[in-house]
Amino acid sequence: MIRTLPLLLPLTSVLLLGCNAPGSAGLPVSSDRPGHSAARYNAVISVPVHDGDTVASLEAALGGTVLAWTPPGCSDPAGCAALVGVNHMPAAAADGLQGQGMRVLAGRDVHIERNRDVFSGGGALTAIMGGSRTIWAGGNFLAWSGGSRTIWAGGEYQALPQNTRTWQQIRLEQAHALAPNLGAGVTVAVIDTGLDLQHSAFQGSLSDPATWWDFYAGDAVPQDEGTLGTGGYGHGTNVAGIILQIAPRARIMPLRVLGADGSGDVATVAQAITWAAARGARIINLSLGSAENSKVVQDAINKVTAQNVMVVASAGNENLNKITYPAAAASSGAAGERALSVGSVDLFDRKSSFSNYTKNLELVAPGEQVYAPAPGERMAAWSGTSMAAPMVAGGLALAFGQTLAVPVKDLTVKLAENAADVYNNGANQPYKDMLGVKGRLDLAAFLTNSVRH
Known part of the structure; x- marks a missing residue:
């Protein structure tokens, strides 16, 4: 109302x-x-x-x-x-x-x-794996991105090999070669359930603690809270981990607006958006949405995008011919040039069974079974448009880590125009022109046409 x-x-x-x-x-x-x-x-x-x-x-x-x-x-x-x-x-x-x-x-x-409780973070936990001795023994994503050990070896993604096929789909290895700074110097705000601040994967990869805030609990510790497998617990940890796999040298600004059940309020989401921009975030990831068009939240997005902050929002998981807000407003209005809506496809570029779709959806990315850190030194896979959005946020971080060849306002256009065509896929014929301008995220094509080489 x-x-x-x-x-x-x-x-x-x-x-x-x-x-x-x-x-x-x-x-x-x-x-x-x-x-x-x-x-x-x-x-x-x-x-x-x-x-x-x-x-x-x-x-x-x-x-x-x-x-x-x-x-x-x-x-x-x-x-x-x-x-x-x-x-x-x-x-x-x-x-x-x-x-x-x-x-x-x-x-x-x-x-x-x-x-x-107007907003919720979508997606579903689909797999949980063990602890630090078997997964995180080699250090965090930052450690994997340089030195004697590299992220890629023989075409396989070393950090979390379970994602190799997903990263091949969006051409992440080629993207890392095109953007060798790997997002260094770029801060991405993750406005979500918080994250596991003690997880080995994030050490050395978080923004200054002075920039953190838990808007849900009212304190300076935006810790992911709850029971893994119940509600939204682990959602923000997964989202942040996806961004760091795309841009390992970026910094994550953790801001908590969603509770353990995955729901949150208009006022806290709006506050977090303006907070993030004021404290140095170049990109804001909103893996959350609402069926209601919140003027309060959209006003906050308009404010920060006017400052050249990019906002990436997930499209929702109801398999409906409409997308959730604020993604639904991303292609128009004051924020249009610096905001982007993202839906989900599977590993074969078919629309995910859960993903919303519509004529104003701008881009899709693989959002099924995406592995990332989980609370308690574990790893887990989630599926949802919430997992597709941070791939795009990470891609923007790669671009900002390099010298841009285009104005900031053109980056969202470059992402959409350089996507891989998903409409040649017979399974997507019912969704013609409703899975983005062209379709699925292609990081290599985007960077080739967006940064100086």
Whole structure:
């Protein structure tokens, strides 16, 4: 449910998001971290911030507490906006709004939408393998990418050989030769269930801990939590591990917005997007989605893509002729040139039985049985469009690690135009023009036409 309202009710609590003073980037009033607790709200309301607003005046007008403050008069062309969490869905915009509140908020366009558990991380755990003695004895992905040991030997991917066929499909070995920096100096934000921060695979490959945050729990430790095989536990760990197999020298910024059941809120997803961009992420991976088009989240994406941050989103796993948001909005609007939607195919380039599809889907990648680290020094395979998206995010990291031969705004076009044709596959005839511009990710072709050699 999404409504645009002319005025606003008294509120129980307020979160601000949007236009920030230089260096403030969505920070709370009395802390350098977003939010004082892990409080969750049933609805979220976006309110324009005007000149003359103060924390005290908004609190008096809204009957709530300002948890983060964006000074009015910011330079964001989208306008300064307060993001407000409430535990009720107002039946009428003006109910109970009197006196000072009416004077302060009169004439403002107010937007309200459902907040709690609107987003989910898709995919399914399909296989679990053993511990560090048999899998991680050789070190992390960074160690495998250089020195006396190489990632590839005789056409086989050494780190996780179970993925050899998948990586051959997207021509990863050739991509590594075309982008020898392997993503060095590039930070990719993984906005997900968190990840296993202690896993050997990630040591030396994470961003500065000062950039981490758990928006779900309200602390600085975005640890993947739960029981492996139940809900979303391990989802973010898998996604991050896929990115590092594509771009072993990139850095992962772990940001947790989804709980152990794989669900999360509009407000936390939006906060994480702006947080990531403000702290140096060049690419944001969103292996999550919603059937609802969240204006709050899309506003955050528009804000960061205007700063040349790339956003990659998964298309959803319901086998429907429509894709989930924010992927569904990736090909149009303000973010169109720097956002990308990704669906899934199998090892034979056939549409995955679970993958959503539609005319505005931009790209597909192999998303079945993709092996990556799992919590507890293990390895596991997951299947879903959630696994296809990080392959594209990793490909962008490879490109950013080199000298680009094209403008940043053209990278998504290059990814789509240089994809391998999946429409010659008879099995895909029912999905003609609904599996991307051309089809499946081809990293070698993309890099050949995107970076200097």
